[in-house]
Amino acid sequence: MKAIILAGGQSERFGEPKAFAQIESQTFYKRIIDVLEATNMFNQIVISTNEQLASHFDYPNIVIDDDQNKDKGPLAGIRSVMRQYEDEELFFVISVDTPMITQKAISKLYQFMIEHLIEDQLDIAGFKDNGRPIPTLAFYSPHALQYIDEALASDDYSLKNVYTKVESDWLDVQAIESTSYWYKNINYQQDLNDLKQVMMNR
Known part of the structure; x- marks a missing residue:
């Protein structure tokens, strides 16, 4: 099983x-790798990124999107790694802007996927927040790859264009007994400042 850290966005x-933003004196990507x-x-952790950023990572396992799919968002990043490791049975996908992910959350989601795998033939198992899927925090089976290819060949590169067409199920973030911010995306500098403030006061 491989883990894919999606780190190719324009930010x-x-x-x-x-x-390369930092929390508790550690860059987001290194913190996620440690967790x-x-x-x-995982037998391997792979960073999926773009050509401009690739050389800035202090890490050996880097995959760059092919020219045909560059600038097509997270789907392109997932596809690039899946295509490179076509014999892998399962992939865990996490966006680099989710730096507070925990071991417990990953393990719990894996158990959720395995429990539903045989009965429901799941292709994607991820978290949901208030009923909204978080497809950048999810396990993907290789069976999803053909739908990823189809989405990338269309004009709709959204993750929703994939997870609505395969067997998917979502574990509520509230099922994880942890901090309130373990699954939060950092989209703006203010989000990071707010996170640091909350952590300082906990």
Whole structure:
């Protein structure tokens, strides 16, 4: 099983590449790698990014989107890694702007997927917040790849264009007994400032 850290976005709202922003003196991407490694669930962790950012990562396992699909968002990043490792049975996908992910959340989601895998033939199992799926915090089976290819060949590159066409199920974030921010995306500098403030006061 491989983990894919999606780190190829333009980060326009944030104002700088989010992967290299810091929380508790650690860059987002390194913090996520540490958490993923600590689960002992993955035979490899891969960073999916773009050509401009690739050389800035202090990490050996980097996959760059192919020219045909560059600038097509998270789907392109997931596809690039899946295509490179076509023999892999399962992939965990996480966006680099979710730096407070926990081992417990990943393990719980994996259990959720396995429990539903045989009965429901799940292709995607992820978290949901207030009923809204979070497809950038999810397990993907290789069966989803053909739908990812179809979406990228269309003019709708949204993750919704994939997860609505396969067997998917979503675990509520409230099922994880943890901090209120473990699954939060950092989209703006203010989000990061707010997170730091909450952590300081906990």
